[in-house]
Amino acid sequence: MVGAALALARRDLMLALRRPGEALLPVLFLLTGTALFPLGVGPGAETLARIGSGVIWVLALFAVTVGTDRLWAADLEDGSLEQLELGILPLELVALVRCLVHWLVTGLPLVVISPLLALLMQQPPAALVALPAALLLGTPVLVMIGAIGAALLVGSRRSQALTALLVLPLQIPALIFGVGAVEASTGGIGGTVAYLILGALLLGSLALAPFAIAAALRLALE
């Protein structure tokens, strides 16, 4: 079973790396999106410093959600999802592996680039560590929840806007504690509690979301 999981991970990773442009889209989205804010609200350093961490978090949330939207569509259309269901790997593990690889390809770059964005948004030095740390814990949660929405809607006609309606409310807790962690760290009161809750959200979503995703996928395969 481990071998099958690794093979699936290798396949997904290879598919993503063959089209590196696609994997970089969320990063570009986050970069351009962040660049709009100094133009929109004015480049004053104080304004940007105050709203910066929240802006980067919200845009990262959008980037992840838009990125997960078609997580299952291609596999359903060409029939490989059916093959995966027939294989020895339970669909729950397929979902987990797929989400982790997807995070590795689209989520991790967001984490890596976030210190640069923090600089652009005039964040205090503490945020250069706090923001990537919070995103490291938070973006996998966003991927897991986004994957539930994508699996529920795979094969339906109206997709993207409805996925956002389903997924965004469930992602709000991650956003709240993600921004809370950054602001507590930069405010000097220490964000331990927020980081711990983020970690709890991560573990909870890793444990529970695969079951919801697999149930939704079985439905799509009927």
Add this chain to the structure above:
Amino acid sequence: MIVNRIRLPVHAYANPLRFQRIADAIRPWTSLLALALFPVGLVWALAVAPADYQQSDAYRIMYVHVPAAWMSMFTYLVVGGSSAVALIWRHPLAEIAARAAAPIGACFTAIALVTGSIWGKPMWGTWWVWDARLTSVLILFFLYLGYIALYDAFEDASRGARAASILALVGLVNIPIVKFSVDWWNTLHQPSSVLRMDGPSMPPSMLWPLLLMALVFKLYMVSVLLIRIRTEMAERRISALRGAETA
């Protein structure tokens, strides 16, 4: 599947005809009681109950706000519970019940949000604050809307019904957050004053009309739910007959 072999006593009521017979027997009573008790509760709450020493008469909106908020959570439990039954035992009746309950719950949630907002303006000086209770109830409202939208998003109605059931189960995690948000976080919203370990912190003269209003809201919800289930079943029967005719 082993789960499908587990029989519960509720299965007897999953028979649509038997359900319909019992529902038809209950519905007139709940409707009449709701209609009869609503004016009593309203007059008691708005005129007879004493004014609050701090909030004077403005607190009276509580008699609508609190029952609506309770019902918003209770109705979601109905949606989530029915969805679980629909997914596990594939009872069409449970699907219908969940779908019929969702718009009622969305309305109760909207009422709770709007009355809370009207209450917040004089008491907190603002229509809205982003504290944990208000935010989690707003999420609850979005969950209801998402459930309804997902239910209707597929050509194949049964696919939509079951996708929405999964979403309803996922959304259940929000219910404890709504309930305990006032205890877990330091919110502007006041903590629970009725269901407490040390008894209600409200004098009986205020508590009784509140409980009566809660009962009225519950009776109203049951009546409307039964009517909606009946309508939905009739609708399905009609479309089945139409389908048989054209085929």
